[in-house]
Amino acid sequence: MKKPVVITAKEAVDYIKDGSALCTIGMTLISASESILKEIEKQFLEKGHPKDLTYFHTCGQAAMKQSGGLQHLAHEGLLRRVFGGHWGQSPLMMELIMNNKIEAFNLPQGQMANMFHSMALREPGKLSRIGLGTYIDPRVEGGKMNERTKNCGFDAVGLVEVDGEEYLQYKPVKIDTLLIRGTYADENGNIDTSHEGMALEVLPAVMAAKRWNGKVICQVEKIVKAGSLNPKHVTVPGVLVDAIVVCENPMEDHRQTYSWYYDPAYSGQMMAPEAAAKPVPLNIRKVIGRRALTELLPDQIINIGTGIPNDVIGPIIAEEGVSDHVMITVESGIYGGVPAETIDFGISMNAQALIGHDRQFELYNGAGVDFTFMGAGEMDQYGNVNATKMGAKAPGAGGFIDITATAKHVIFCSTFTGGGLTASFTGEGLKIEKEGKIKKLVKEVQQISYNGRIAWERGQKMLYVTERAVFELTGKGPMLIEIAKGVDLKKDILEQMDFKPLLAEELKVTDTAVYRDGVFGLRDILKTKEKKGGEEI
Known part of the structure; x- marks a missing residue:
């Protein structure tokens, strides 16, 4: 043999x-x-x-x-x-x-x-x-x-x-x-x-x-x-x-992941004790993640992408005590558990299932997940999104194109501007302390990672969520449907964009609960939707 x-x-x-x-x-x-x-x-x-x-x-x-x-x-x-x-x-x-x-x-x-x-x-x-x-x-x-x-x-x-x-x-x-x-x-x-x-x-x-x-x-x-x-x-x-x-030298060259040599809770040999979720500090990324999660419906299969979603969506779900309402999946083949962050992306503690990476994409490309939360670099007047190339820097797609192409709901999570943006939050809303140098709402994206026209024709629901504004994809392009309390529509939104968006007949104001410390009430939001038979409110 x-x-x-x-x-x-x-x-x-x-x-x-x-x-x-x-x-x-x-x-x-x-x-x-x-x-x-x-x-x-x-x-x-x-x-x-x-x-x-x-x-x-x-x-x-x-x-x-x-x-x-x-x-x-x-x-x-x-x-x-x-x-x-x-x-x-x-x-x-x-x-x-x-x-x-x-x-x-x-x-x-x-x-x-x-x-x-x-x-x-x-x-x-x-x-x-x-x-x-x-x-x-x-x-x-x-x-x-x-x-x-x-x-x-x-x-x-x-x-x-x-x-x-x-x-x-x-x-x-x-x-x-x-x-x-x-x-x-x-x-x-x-x-x-x-x-x-x-x-x-x-x-x-x-x-x-x-x-x-x-x-x-x-x-x-x-x-x-x-x-x-x-x-x-x-x-x-x-x-x-x-x-x-x-x-x-397995301690150096055969590590389970970069941050540790071996932890059986990440490969299914045992379960780690349940620990209290460590809250993410209140910052711009957490505010964006919270607002994005208010779109969630009960009993959904969701995917979390790299960037803002990977860093805050999972921790917010744990902090809000709604893990029993959703099944978090990661493109590597993970179902459930607590996904690791940043350089250890793709591994999860206490996962319920670990399937093949190739098999996972059969779900994503076939049936499609109910919701995907994805990072984004820029969006243009046609609803196209770029998450793959910024200037000469080319990080590439990863699972972005596969997952966003077929998900029923795509929620992009991005700061409104980039390069030095700072903001403060109170129970009364948001205050821009320093505007970012880079505009992310542009006439045409540098690279089309997500095609807005095709997504609309497919009947997909897409939102572009930022700390100060929310856009919804329509057949005529992005429509501004919501702004944060405390920001000026002309100065803080329209003048920070390279194109004029469609405007909803009645602009909503973001619930100020997303700006406060402590639990913001996601569990109650999901319970309300559950009573209404899963209808969005």
């Missing part, structure tokens, strides 16, 4: 040839194969090899300014072309893209995760309507994130017609070497991932690599006796694994 060889991280790099295609699986620094990634970087810097790689990764695999994950690969010459879902936590990768040092294709994270299935099945690409009308559409930008990519002569996304309907064709990428991570490997190479904080898309990626006759290398913490693993807990059968690297 075929068994994988046990090799060192240094020997693993020999599998990666110049000009070949490398794929890694992980999210933030969760499940990062650090031992091997460090060695790739070391050998490139010392010997100049491997070089000119094509790199395929679905999720952002970095932790802000930390050195781990794909940061190790962000060197001019090491990479030639990258297909990535997100680079917002990888400043080194964004710098390469901004300076035209590499070709960079940004594709929707969920489409990339499910591309492994189409690649494994030898299909001519993944067909989807997700991304139509956005910068992913080849008639717009084709997912090309800099001038070098636009002039490279290659298209990662095509346009096809099936039964009279348009679809995007996400073209397959040949995988020569795949890096995955597990907790244990037995002597036959069977891989157990029990201590990993996410299920991710490990097996589909393995199947895709095998279709191309690619090499699968797995970093593990320990090798155990053959037959000692529960077969139901085997994520990857050993016959599909070519080589195993045992991590020599």
